[in-house]
Amino acid sequence: MARVSGAVRVLIVDDDPLVRAGLSLMLDGANGIAVVAEAADGDEVPAAVDAHAPHVVLMDLRMPRVDGLTATRRLRGRAGPPEVVVLTTFDTDENVLLALRAGASGFLLKDTPPQQIVDAVLRVAAGEPMLSPTITRRLMERVATEAGSYERARAALSGLSPRERDVVLAVARGRTNAEIAAELLMSVGTVKAHITHILTKLNLGNRTQIALLAHDAGLA
Incomplete structure (x- = not known):
C-alpha cells in the first residue's frame, strides 16, 4: 500500500x-x-x-x-x-x-x-x-516452538543480501524506518527501498510478516 x-x-x-x-x-x-x-x-x-x-x-x-x-x-x-x-x-x-x-x-x-x-x-x-x-x-515464545518453522524461515531468508538481513533484523526488533536509518547509517528512503525489495523477494505482504519470519528463523 x-x-x-x-x-x-x-x-x-x-x-x-x-x-x-x-x-x-x-x-x-x-x-x-x-x-x-x-x-x-x-x-x-x-x-x-x-x-x-x-x-x-x-x-x-x-x-x-x-x-x-x-x-x-x-x-x-x-x-x-x-x-x-x-x-x-x-x-x-x-x-x-x-x-x-x-x-x-x-x-x-x-x-x-x-x-x-x-x-x-x-x-x-x-x-x-x-x-x-x-x-x-x-x-x-509461540513462533519459536512451531514445528518446522525454523528450517523454512532460514531457507527463505538465505536469498537475502547481508544488508537486507540487517534490515530484517531491525524490523523484527520493532524499529521504525527512521531508527533503522540511523542504526544502519542509511537514508530513510534507502530503508524503504530495502523493505520493498525484501517483501518482493520473500513474497510477503507487510512488515509484520517480515518480523514473524525473522523470529521463526531465530534471528531476533
Missing part, C-alpha cells in the same frame, strides 16, 4: 453497534484520522473498501457470517489492499498468529487505551506494524 498523505481514512468492522459507535467517536475526533465507513460483518468489507477506499481497516475477529480472519485474507488478495489492525477481545496465541499470517499489520485488544489505538492506526498507515507489548512477548 502507498504511504498515506492527508487524513488517514478508516473503516471500522465490528458486529456490535455500540463498539462501532464508540470507536467512530474516538477516532473521528483524533487529529489526522477520518472514519469513512462502518461495517457489521466481514462479508460487507469488500463493498465498503470499494466504496470508501480506506487506508486502514479496524477488524473484529468474531462475526456471525464472515469472520475477521477470512475477511483479512480476502483483502490481502486484492490489489493495493488497505492495512488491517485486528481489534478484539480474544487474544489467544492461535488468534494472534492466524491474524498476522493472514496479513494483519497489527493486533490490539479492545481494552487498549484510546490513544494507543489512535497511534496504532497512524503507525500502520505509515507502514509500520503495531502489536501490544504483552501480545508481542507471547507471540515470540
Whole structure:
C-alpha cells in the first residue's frame, strides 16, 4: 500500500453497534484520522473498501457470517489492499498468529487505551506494524516452538543480501524506518527501498510478516 498523505481514512468492522459507535467517536475526533465507513460483518468489507477506499481497516475477529480472519485474507488478495489492525477481545496465541499470517499489520485488544489505538492506526498507515507489548512477548515464545518453522524461515531468508538481513533484523526488533536509518547509517528512503525489495523477494505482504519470519528463523 502507498504511504498515506492527508487524513488517514478508516473503516471500522465490528458486529456490535455500540463498539462501532464508540470507536467512530474516538477516532473521528483524533487529529489526522477520518472514519469513512462502518461495517457489521466481514462479508460487507469488500463493498465498503470499494466504496470508501480506506487506508486502514479496524477488524473484529468474531462475526456471525464472515469472520475477521477470512475477511483479512480476502483483502490481502486484492490489489493495493488497505492495512488491517485486528481489534478484539480474544487474544489467544492461535488468534494472534492466524491474524498476522493472514496479513494483519497489527493486533490490539479492545481494552487498549484510546490513544494507543489512535497511534496504532497512524503507525500502520505509515507502514509500520503495531502489536501490544504483552501480545508481542507471547507471540515470540509461540513462533519459536512451531514445528518446522525454523528450517523454512532460514531457507527463505538465505536469498537475502547481508544488508537486507540487517534490515530484517531491525524490523523484527520493532524499529521504525527512521531508527533503522540511523542504526544502519542509511537514508530513510534507502530503508524503504530495502523493505520493498525484501517483501518482493520473500513474497510477503507487510512488515509484520517480515518480523514473524525473522523470529521463526531465530534471528531476533
